[in-house]
Amino acid sequence: MEPIIAVNNLVKRYKKADKPAVGGISFEVKQGEFFAFLGPNGAGKTTTISILTTTLSKTEGQVTIAGYDIEREAAEVRRNVGIIFQNPSLDLDLTAEENIRLHVSIYGIYGYRPLYRMMPAEYRQRIHELAEVVGLQDQLFKKVKGFSGGMKRKLEIMRSLMHNPRILFLDEPTQGLDASARQSIWTYLKQLRKEQKITVFLTTHYLEEAEEADRVCMVTGGKISALGTPDEIKRQLAGPGMMVLASDDIETLKNELTLLNAPFVEEPGGLRITCWEGQAQKIVAGLKSPLTKLDIRQPTLEEAYLSLVTGKGGVSA
Numbered sequence: 001m002e003p004i005i006a007v008n009n010l011v012k013r014y015k016k017a018d019k020p021a022v023g024g025i026s027f028e029v030k031q032g033e034f035f036a037f038l039g040p041n042g043a044g045k046t047t048t049i050s051i052l053t054t055t056l057s058k059t060e061g062q063v064t065i066a067g068y069d070i071e072r073e074a075a076e077v078r079r080n081v082g083i084i085f086q087n088p089s090l091d092l093d094l095t096a097e098e099n100i101r102l103h104v105s106i107y108g109i110y111g112y113r114p115l116y117r118m119m120p121a122e123y124r125q126r127i128h129e130l131a132e133v134v135g136l137q138d139q140l141f142k143k144v145k146g147f148s149g150g151m152k153r154k155l156e157i158m159r160s161l162m163h164n165p166r167i168l169f170l171d172e173p174t175q176g177l178d179a180s181a182r183q184s185i186w187t188y189l190k191q192l193r194k195e196q197k198i199t200v201f202l203t204t205h206y207l208e209e210a211e212e213a214d215r216v217c218m219v220t221g222g223k224i225s226a227l228g229t230p231d232e233i234k235r236q237l238a239g240p241g242m243m244v245l246a247s248d249d250i251e252t253l254k255n256e257l258t259l260l261n262a263p264f265v266e267e268p269g270g271l272r273i274t275c276w277e278g279q280a281q282k283i284v285a286g287l288k289s290p291l292t293k294l295d296i297r298q299p300t301l302e303e304a305y306l307s308l309v310t311g312k313g314g315v316s317a
């Protein structure tokens with residue numbers, strides 16, 4: 001199947017900048033994939049997302065979105081993408097529905113009518129469907145002024161989906177939201193992916209949000225530094241995991257570990273062992289002592305990310 005996003009040697013050089021913001025990156029995203037694009041401040045994420053969604057011109061390279069060239073077929077690209085940018089762009093004096101109505105008429109999806117009931121039935125049905133999924137059905141006709149940050153984000157996501165895009169670009173969609181609002185946005189996005197098979201391209205600073213991505217692309221200084229599934233990235237960048245074992249007969253356990261050639265460190269909760277992938281299972285399988293504790297911790301994506309940014313890897317105790 002043709003990739004839904006194909007980026008080949010993309011370069012962006014801003015005027016007067018001494019080095020490119022995006023320095024020749026290539027990657028592909030499959031239809032329905034959840035693709036996380038991560039990197040430190042200034043890595044080139046917003047620049048890339050802006051080029052992919054046709055709001056910024058590229059310097060070099062080829063990009064196709066849903067099979068359309070971002071320059072020659074920009075209108076088709078826009079029809080296929082929904083975009084949520086970092087800064088909310090809602091009119092606070094309008095109701096949620098009025099914000100959506102304005103947006104769909106500006107984008108030529110439906111003609112503007114001064115009243116909701118004068119809008120086509122298809123529009124009214126779609127708005128209700130989406131409001132239901134996102135949980136804004138009771139707020140649809142209320143002014144956005146009284147909305148919380150999470151509700152505003154949901155409204156923006158809803159608005160970006162009115163034209164049934166195949167790809168949703170989200171640039172830090174949960175920035176500044178509290179944990180419960182972030183959680184509820186993610187529940188909604190997950191449901192959307194399941195129900196509508198939509199491709200999600202995400203940038204975020206909350207690394208735990210990318211743990212569930214199908215693939216993660218890490219960029220630093222405008223270049224790709226790692227690309228793969230979260231597990232591959234962790235293996236590649238984060239180093240070993242950690243296991244803590246305890247037994248009522250700790251001396252026998254220590255002897256067994258020594259015989260198995262598994263170095264350990266004694267700590268208040270038990271014996272800590274550093275182990276690479278697959279090793280933990282082998283060690284546990286070789287033990288006869290009854291265990292009172294078995295705690296295995298694999299590196300997180302955040303640890304992999306930090307090892308990339310700071311050059312230090314491994315699971316911290």
Ligand SMILES: Nc1ncnc2c1ncn2[C@@H]1O[C@H](COP(=O)(O)OP(=O)(O)OP(=O)(O)O)[C@@H](O)[C@H]1O
Pocket residue numbers: 014015017021039040041042043044045046047048
């Ligand atoms: N309009 C612009 N003119 C000149 N340089 C720019 C412009 N926009 C961004 N840059 C520079 O390009 C580089 C990449 O910026 P970009 O905003 O794409 O990074 P980012 O990864 O999205 O960062 P953040 O996580 O902070 O949003 C940075 O060095 C930035 O200073």
